Amino acid sequence: MTVKLDTEGIRCIGVFESLTGAGVKDCVVDNEANKVIMVVKKGDMGLAIGKGGSNINKVKKLLRKEVEIVEHSADIKEFIENLFRPAYVKSIELLTKNDKICAYVEVFN
Incomplete structure (x- = not known):
């Protein structure tokens, strides 16, 4: 699968990586919600957050x-x-149809 980023996404990744030291695999910029979702490399969550949240707060x-x-x-x-955290996922069912995967997720209330 090819990931396409616009200039704002590339800028956000650059800022995030330089301030945190964490590697970014992908980024979603939602301007309507004034929010950025960073997908970081496995094992880089601690780097991304930083001690006491210092890194993420700088970003x-x-x-x-x-x-x-x-x-x-x-x-x-x-x-x-990981996408659903901090909710606890009870079950995940994956269905494949026409080369597309659909996930049905059940979480505990």
Whole structure:
């Protein structure tokens, strides 16, 4: 799958990586919600957050946006669980149709 980023996405990744030291696999910029979602490399979550949230707070201040961090995983079910954190995922059912995957996720209330 090819990921296409616009100049704002590339800028956000550059700022994030330089301030945190964490590697970014992908980024979604939602201007309507004034939010950026960063998908960081597996194992880089601690770097991204920083001690006491120092790194992520610097990024939020510089970008002037809310920033959400999701840890990447090559395992699709683990990645989906990471997307739903901090909710506890009870089950994930994956259905494939016409080369597309649909995930049904059940979380505990």
